[in-house]
Amino acid sequence: MLEGAYRIGLGLIVAMGLMAFATTIRAPNGYGRYLGDKLAGTIAARPGWLIFEAPQWMAFALTFWFTARAININTATLLLLGLWQAHYLYRGLGMPFRMRIGSKRLPIATIWFGLPFNALNGFVNGYAVGHAEHLASASWLGDPRFIAGLAIAGVGWVINVHSDNLLFRLRKPGETGYRVPYGGMFRFVSSANYLGEIMLWIGWAVMTWTAAGLIFALFTIANLGPRALSHHKWYRATFADYPPERRALIPFIL
């Protein structure tokens, strides 16, 4: 029965990814800089982020602990569980308190779309790690796919967190305006944090070698790719002195 739910979950995530791409390529999701002063249909951004991200770490942990095959509970899968939890506990419980978003709001529609996606994504990834045949032995830790994926994910995570930190520091406490970010990977692209996020999930897909990991990486590209293009256009329209050599998402290319 759970295998069926896993397959349906993968299908639903593919559908959500196509939907996210089709809508965000036309207009960016209306949170952050695209929300303006709108109050109707919104909630305070900080509790919004806390609610929004919670299903990712809860669903992964619950699915893994309660459904994993005994043989799939080994050093390799426990490391994967630990990495997922460390990332999402930071993203879900730490980052919302580090963001300088003051009195900003988050659209309830964003949360309504995000909650089922995050719950499904936590479930399918937890299930995949707990059931994949190739993850039934700790020897996976020595597999070139695990080592290469871990390296890509590690570099992506550092770029993502470092870039987010540079963005947070652009505002003094209480400020809500925008400035041009400099430093780190912002030398090359406008959405350095999204570049890191995409690398992180490509790395996860490679290091887990599962359909769930691959579909999440593709979803992240479909969701954040168009948003990175919107951010780039917005920076160029907003700041006359915006560095002309800077690309949107992929250094020197896009």
Ligand SMILES: NC(=O)c1ccc[n+]([C@@H]2O[C@H](COP(=O)([O-])OP(=O)(O)OC[C@H]3O[C@@H](n4cnc5c(N)ncnc54)[C@H](OP(=O)(O)O)[C@@H]3O)[C@@H](O)[C@H]2O)c1
């Ligand atoms: N895996 C996925 O599909 C997915 C989806 C969404 C987000 N994420 C991740 O979640 C994190 C946050 O995403 P996001 O979409 O909120 O990123 P974002 O638009 O880059 O904003 C990140 C934070 O920095 C602030 N900020 C951005 N640009 C700024 C500037 N030029 N001057 C001053 N402050 C600035 C934003 O404030 P405002 O909110 O006030 O604009 C926000 O608090 C990122 O690490 C992203 O990769 C992942």
